[in-house]
Structures are given as C-alpha cells and as structure tokens.
Amino acid sequence: MIDTDLAIIGAGAAGLAAATEAVEHGLTVTIADDNPRAGGQYFRQPPLPFRRNGQSWFDKEATRANALFDVLGHPKVTHIPDAVVWNLPEPNVLAVAAGDRSTRVRAGAIVVATGAHDRPVPFPGWTLPGVITAGGAQNLLKGNRMVPGRRIVVAGNGPLLFVVGASLVRAGVDVAAIVEAAPVNARLTAALPGLLAAPKLLRQAIDYRWTLLRAGVPVRTGMTAVAAHGEENVNAVSIAPIDGEGRIDRNRIERVDCDALVVGFGLTPSVELMRLIGCDLDFHPARGGWLPRRSTGFETSVPGVFAAGDGAAIGGVEIALLEGRLAALEAAVRLGRARDASVRRAALTHKLARIDRFRRAIERLFAAPCHYLDLLADDTVVCRCEEVTAGELKMRGREAWTSMVQLKSTTRLAMGRCQGRNCMATLASLVAQSMGEPIAKLAYPRTRPPARPIALGDLLHEPIAPPELPADPHLPRGQKVT
Amino acid sequence: MTGRRVDDGLDRGQPFQFFLDGEAIVAYPGESIAAALVAHGRNVARRTTRADVPRGYFCGMGVCWDCVMVVNGTPNVRTCRTEAAPNMKVQTQRGVGEAS
Numbered sequence: 218m219i220d221t222d223l224a225i226i227g228a229g230a231a232g233l234a235a236a237t238e239a240v241e242h243g244l245t246v247t248i249a250d251d252n253p254r255a256g257g258q259y260f261r262q263p264p265l266p267f268r269r270n271g272q273s274w275f276d277k278e279a280t281r282a283n284a285l286f287d288v289l290g291h292p293k294v295t296h297i298p299d300a301v302v303w304n305l306p307e308p309n310v311l312a313v314a315a316g317d318r319s320t321r322v323r324a325g326a327i328v329v330a331t332g333a334h335d336r337p338v339p340f341p342g343w344t345l346p347g348v349i350t351a352g353g354a355q356n357l358l359k360g361n362r363m364v365p366g367r368r369i370v371v372a373g374n375g376p377l378l379f380v381v382g383a384s385l386v387r388a389g390v391d392v393a394a395i396v397e398a399a400p401v402n403a404r405l406t407a408a409l410p411g412l413l414a415a416p417k418l419l420r421q422a423i424d425y426r427w428t429l430l431r432a433g434v435p436v437r438t439g440m441t442a443v444a445a446h447g448e449e450n451v452n453a454v455s456i457a458p459i460d461g462e463g464r465i466d467r468n469r470i471e472r473v474d475c476d477a478l479v480v481g482f483g484l485t486p487s488v489e490l491m492r493l494i495g496c497d498l499d500f501h502p503a504r505g506g507w508l509p510r511r512s513t514g515f516e517t518s519v520p521g522v523f524a525a526g527d528g529a530a531i532g533g534v535e536i537a538l539l540e541g542r543l544a545a546l547e548a549a550v551r552l553g554r555a556r557d558a559s560v561r562r563a564a565l566t567h568k569l570a571r572i573d574r575f576r577r578a579i580e581r582l583f584a585a586p587c588h589y590l591d592l593l594a595d596d597t598v599v600c601r602c603e604e605v606t607a608g609e610l611k612m613r614g615r616e617a618w619t620s621m622v623q624l625k626s627t628t629r630l631a632m633g634r635c636q637g638r639n640c641m642a643t644l645a646s647l648v649a650q651s652m653g654e655p656i657a658k659l660a661y662p663r664t665r666p667p668a669r670p671i672a673l674g675d676l677l678h679e680p681i682a683p684p685e686l687p688a689d690p691h692l693p694r695g696q697k698v699t
Numbered sequence: 700m701t702g703r704r705v706d707d708g709l710d711r712g713q714p715f716q717f718f719l720d721g722e723a724i725v726a727y728p729g730e731s732i733a734a735a736l737v738a739h740g741r742n743v744a745r746r747t748t749r750a751d752v753p754r755g756y757f758c759g760m761g762v763c764w765d766c767v768m769v770v771n772g773t774p775n776v777r778t779c780r781t782e783a784a785p786n787m788k789v790q791t792q793r794g795v796g797e798a799s
C-alpha cells in the first residue's frame with residue numbers, strides 16, 4: 218500500500234498539469250499511467266531508444282512538454298508507468314496492476330484524468346484491415362514515427378481529422394482526401410466570433426488547413442464515407458454527400474482509391490472507473506457522450522474524486538491542461554493545503570472561460586449533420602469482438618429492443634474483450650431509436666471491475682478476494698491477458 | 700520517404716529481426732509488433748472465429764483487441780501494446796487462440 222496526498226490516474230496533459238499544481242501546494246503525488254512513458258495522447262513520446270539530432274520531439278511544443286515531464290522528477294512525485302488502474306475498491310483507494318503484480322494506493326483525494334478513445338461508428342467495411350481510427354493513426358505517427366499507408370483517405374467528423382490529415386501530409390504521405398461530414402464552410406461565418414476568443418488556437422487550426430491546401434489535398438465537406446472496399450486490406454472507399462435534411466444521397470456515390478482509411482467520428486471519454494464507483498453521469502453528445510457530473514471545482518458526485526480533461530468531457534489539450542490544474546487546486550483546498558487558492562482559481566478560470574468559447578464554436582462548426590445509424594447495412598458488424606451484425610440485432614424483434622440489458626444478454630453484444638467500448642454507443646442509439654426514447658433515459662448494463670483488462674495473475678497478489686471478472690468467451694480460465 | 704517509417708532526422712537505433720509466421724521482419728527497438736508489421740505492409744493480425752475474415756490494427760491504444768496475435772506461443776496478445784523483440788515468434792491468430 219502506497220500512501221499519498223493526491224493520486225492521479227492518467228499521465229496525459231490533464232494528469233501532468235494536476236501533478237504540477239499539486240506539488241506547488243506541497244502535496245505528495247502518485248501518478249499511474251498504463252503507458253511505458255508519460256504524455257498521454259497529445260504529448261505522446263516515441264520509444265526511449267529513438268533519437269532525433271538532439272532536438273525535441275515536440276517542435277513548437279517543446280517548452281510546454283519539457284515543463285510537464287519535469288514534474289515527474291520532483292521529489293514529492295511517484296510515477297508508476299505501465300500501470301493499469303483497474304478498480305477503485307474504495308473512493309480513495311486505487312487498485313493498480315503494474316508489471317505482474319497489483320498494488321494499492323491510498324490517497325487524500327483522487328484526480329481521474331483517463332483521457333478518451335475514438336467514438337466507434339460502424340459502416341460497411343469498417344472492420345477491414347487498413348481501416349484504422351484517427352487516434353490509432355496519431356499513435357502510429359507519434360508513438361512509432363510511422364504512417365499506415367502511402368495513399369490515405371481520412372474520413373469522419375470532427376477537428377481531429379484535420380490534425381491527422383496535416384500530420385500525414387507533413388510525414389510525406391499522399392492524402393487522397395479529407396472527408397468531413399459537417400458542412401463546415403457554410404457554418405464558418407457564424408462560428409467566427411467564438412473562434413476569435415482564442416487567437417492562438419485559431420492560428421493553429423489555420424495552419425493545419427494551410428498545410429492541406431498547399432499539398433493540394435481535396436477537402437470534401439458535407440460528405441461521409443459509406444463503405445470501405447477490399448478483401449485482405451482496404452483498397453478503396455465510397456463517399457456520398459449529405460443533404461440539408463441529413464439524408465445520405467446514395468445516388469451520388471464516388472469511389473476513392475487508397476491503401477489505408479483513417480476514420481474518426483469524435484472521441485468518447487473513458488469514464489469506466491467513474492461508472493464503476495457510481496459517479497453520477499449525464500449524457501452530452503457534443504462533449505462525447507456520458508460524462509461525470511462535476512461541481513465548479515471539478516469534483517464528481519463522489520466526494521474527493523475529481524475529474525479533468527478529455528476523460529471527463531471532450532475539450533482538447535488546452536482545456537485538459539487548465540482543468541488538471543484546477544482540479545488539483547480544489548483537491549489541495551479540500552486537504553487544507555492550498556496556497557493563494559482564490560487568486561490562482563480566478564486566473565485559471567478566466568483562461569478556461571476564453572478557451573471554452575472557442576470550444577463551443579468548434580462544437581457548433583462540427584455538429585454531426587446526419588444520423589450515423591443510417592450508415593448501417595444488415596451485414597455490417599456492430600460488435601467487433603463477437604461479430605454481431607446490425608441485421609442480427611434487428612432480427613431479435615421489437616420485444617428484445619426494450620432494454621440494453623436484455624439485448625446484451627440475447628446477442629452477447631458488448632460482452633467481448635473490449636468490454637463494450639466498441640459497440641455500447643451504437644447499441645444505445647439503436648435501442649433509443651427503436652423505443653423512441655432519448656439515449657439519456659436508457660439504463661446501461663452494470664459494469665464490474667476490472668475497468669480495464671489486466672493479467673489475471675495480478676489478482677493473485679490481491680490482499681482481498683478478487684472481484685468477479687466479466688465473462689470473457691475468448692479466454693480459457695487462468696489465461697493471461699497481455 | 701518511400702516506406703512507412705517516417706525519417707525526419709530520426710535515429711531509430713540498431714534494427715533487429717523477428718518472425719511473422721516464419722518470415723523475417725525488420726523492427727527497431729521500441730517499436731510495437733503491430734507497428735513493425737504495418738511498416739512491412741502487413742495489416743492482418745488475425746482471422747475471426749465466426750466469419751473467418753481478417754482483422755488488424757484499429758484503435759492503436761489497447762481498446763479494440765483486433766490486433767491480437769500469437770506471440771511466442773501465447774495467444775491473445777495485443778500487438779499494438781507489445782514491443783517487438785529480437786527473434787520473437789509472431790503468428791497470425793485464428794479465432795480465439797490457435798495460430799493459423
């Protein structure tokens with residue numbers, strides 16, 4: 218058992234900012250992350266052996282990145298890398314699987330900064346090799362300095378498509394098209410005042426757009442990918458326009474050849490741990506789906522548990538940095554250790570309000586223009602783990618559509634290894650549509666630990682009885698998950 | 700650049716070999732198995748149980764389990780989260796466990 222003032226789950230922008238703030242108030246910090254190196258998504262570091270002429274990996278971001286990583290060397294900070302926090306047995310205790318053992322961290326307060334993953338949107342062909350997520354493409358690029366193909370289409374919805382497209386161009390790839398569902402050009406004038414609230418971020422966005430323009434990349438807005446084609450690997454993608462009513466016009470399909478298709482339909486916060494300990498969640502599609510309800514001090518409904526960054530609501534790196542600091546500041550206040558709290562809070566909140574205006578403008582610009590369920594064909598796989606198709610789901614008949622819990626048990630959907638992270642959102646949309654109810658009203662199946670897959674061997678080191686594991690049809694009992 | 704490894708003034712260290720279904724594959728220290736295979740132009744990691752169709756690297760962050768392969772005899776290893784190592788034996792996974 219490790220005892221610490223503040224435990225932080227996730228060493229991305231939000232978690233590292235929280236650690237930085239916490240040590241400024243004299244708190245001891247333990248920060249656990251399931252990657253070998255800190256940084257999370259935005260500040261992802263390449264493998265340790267990679268070298269680049271003595272230059273930083275982060276180019277323009279070098280100063281900020283170095284400042285964030287410096288905190289890990291602070292005497293009051295313990296960084297546990299390669300560590301999955303798989304349960305919160307009590308709201309102030311972390312169960313951490315690191316290496317092949319499980320340890321516990323008891324804390325005065327906790328900041329959950331678990332980040333996000335790609336929102337999965339099924340469409341015909343999305344399971345083909347060579348079709349990868351926007352996050353997966355960024356991880357290849359940042360984490361391995363690699364590109365997924367030589368002629369790539371980037372399709373979906375949201376600002377990350379432009380980031381990925383520009384990064385691929387800079388890496389020397391032929392980007393065959395960016396296919397953005399939202400009619401962003403038509404919405405630009407209305408969004409401009411909000412975008413101007415954060416001129417530095419706007420300049421960065423223009424920079425991405427300019428990189429694409431100079432490379433002659435066709436940016437097709439108001440269109441969506443409707444199918445990926447190929448046998449052993451994707452070799453083309455069909456795209457179609459979306460009309461003003463949100464209908465996909467399948468009479469005007471175009472085919473674009475490619476050897477990789479990057480899809481991104483926005484991000485979903487990783488709220489599993491918070492769901493597990495019963496934090497109240499609300500449904501906000503614009504911020505990524507189910508989000509923990511938070512106080513103005515970023516505390517969840519469970520006292521002492523704070524949440525910051527993309528793991529609490531999708532907002533991007535600048536918001537993650539500010540929320541991380543604010544959450545740690547409030548935790549320090551709670552522990553009676555904060556210095557100059559009101560002055561610091563005012564300064565940070567002021568900055569956050571400005572960036573929030575930018576964020577809202579971006580959200581309006583990229584608001585989904587169609588219903589993604591319209592992309593489904595009967596043979597489209599909805600659950601990638603159990604290979605359950607949309608047609609099979611429909612065949613369950615209307616009576617099965619009365620609840621997600623029931624549908625899950627009759628189809629095995631969401632019972633595979635991804636623990637529903639790939640299909641639960643689609644399942645919820647389908648059930649909501651068939652019942653004519655808003656998603657926010659649906660009862661979700663109960664979740665159990667582990668919040669993230671861990672090696673079963675870890676549990677042998679547990680001082681208490683291991684929790685019930687979710688049924689995993691793929692693994693014989695005792696099989697090690699790696 | 701012609702391959703899939705980006706060379707922006709980057710020193711990746713000493714390359715080594717590992718084996719995909721018996722074929723030698725080049726990797727650099729620190730690269731994930733999945734990334735080294737992508738660099739080799741090979742995106743198929745496994746074939747599914749029900750439909751026997753190919754799957755590969757998708758989420759790149761340990762969430763989707765589509766990149767699992769048989770690594771040194773152990774099935775269900777997420778290759779996007781596992782570093783390649785010299786002489787490692789990696790096999791395309793069929794269904795829930797056997798190498799194909």
Ligand SMILES: Cc1cc2nc3c(=O)[nH]c(=O)nc-3n(C[C@H](O)[C@H](O)[C@H](O)COP(=O)(O)OP(=O)(O)OC[C@H]3O[C@@H](n4cnc5c(N)ncnc54)[C@H](O)[C@@H]3O)c2cc1C
Pocket residue numbers: 226227228229230231232249250251252256257258259260300301302303330331332333334335351352353355356380484487490525526527528533534535537668669760
């Ligand atoms: C794959 C991916 C790539 C992205 N790339 C970019 C990009 O290039 N540019 C950009 O502007 N935005 C990018 N984003 C958006 C990004 O989410 C934010 O910009 C920023 O990284 C948010 O910071 P954060 O600290 O909230 O989360 P993150 O940076 O995601 O950090 C969260 C960290 O917590 C870890 N974690 C989660 N759960 C656990 C657990 N149970 N136990 C232990 N550790 C855990 C994660 O592995 C991760 O390291 C990306 C998002 C994703 C999902």
Ligand code: FES
Pocket residue numbers: 755756757758759760761762763764765766767777778779780
């Ligand atoms: S690519 Fe999704 S788990 Fe490896």
